[in-house]
Amino acid sequence: MSSTAASVREQGRRARGLVAEQYDDAGQQHATAQFGMWVFLATEVLFFGVLFAGYAVCRARDPEAFLLGSQHTEIVFGAVEAGILLLSSATITFAVNLIKFDARRVVAALLAITALLGVAFLVLHGVEYSHEYDEHLTVGVDFAQHGPHARGIELFFFLYYAMTLYHSLHVLVGVCVIATMGALVWRGRIRDEYTTPLVLAGLYWHLVDIVWIFLFPLMYLIGR
Numbered sequence: 001m002s003s004t005a006a007s008v009r010e011q012g013r014r015a016r017g018l019v020a021e022q023y024d025d026a027g028q029q030h031a032t033a034q035f036g037m038w039v040f041l042a043t044e045v046l047f048f049g050v051l052f053a054g055y056a057v058c059r060a061r062d063p064e065a066f067l068l069g070s071q072h073t074e075i076v077f078g079a080v081e082a083g084i085l086l087l088s089s090a091t092i093t094f095a096v097n098l099i100k101f102d103a104r105r106v107v108a109a110l111l112a113i114t115a116l117l118g119v120a121f122l123v124l125h126g127v128e129y130s131h132e133y134d135e136h137l138t139v140g141v142d143f144a145q146h147g148p149h150a151r152g153i154e155l156f157f158f159l160y161y162a163m164t165l166y167h168s169l170h171v172l173v174g175v176c177v178i179a180t181m182g183a184l185v186w187r188g189r190i191r192d193e194y195t196t197p198l199v200l201a202g203l204y205w206h207l208v209d210i211v212w213i214f215l216f217p218l219m220y221l222i223g224r
Helices: 002-015 026-061 063-070 075-101 104-134 150-186 196-221
Strands: none
Touching: 026 063, 026 150, 026 196, 063 150, 063 196, 075 104, 075 196, 104 150, 150 196
16 A cells, blocks of 8 residues: 555656656656756865865975964954854754655745845955955065065965855855755745755855864864
């Protein structure tokens, strides 16, 4: 009896276009999509890993310059940004879990909050960049540091901008994806029987958060 009911549900999913032709069932489709996302996240980790490795080598070669450079970063901004991303990670986790109970309005609200937190992170980071520009710390545009460690400080800020801007790009993409997921949930396109896109969006957003957990101490805390 239960197998018959499951078969009927599977036929219903196919009729509504929730299961593509190449998959045997919704479970296989979900597992395949999740595996593909993990592969994509692994490539992103490799790219960030190269940046982190480059930072480690450069810091080992001139630790005093990197110490002086990190003292120019605004630790309060970095800490608030870390708190924002950690909170957003919690809200999207609640959303992914609650979609299984078809709590459409609550899930849409949680996704909206997550997207707004991502926007808040980007705005704060933009303010932080503007402060660094005012202090003549923008590499290639207006960088004015003097002394024996000036070149090393400039290298620190080059890596700082490269890594944080690349991370911010990921945040921007994540905000767009999560906003889209919220709209789809609100319209009923994503619900308890079809949660795959939302689960994948959650995995991507967690990567964004984890990267900042590593960036924050490297750029703001070490040597303070």
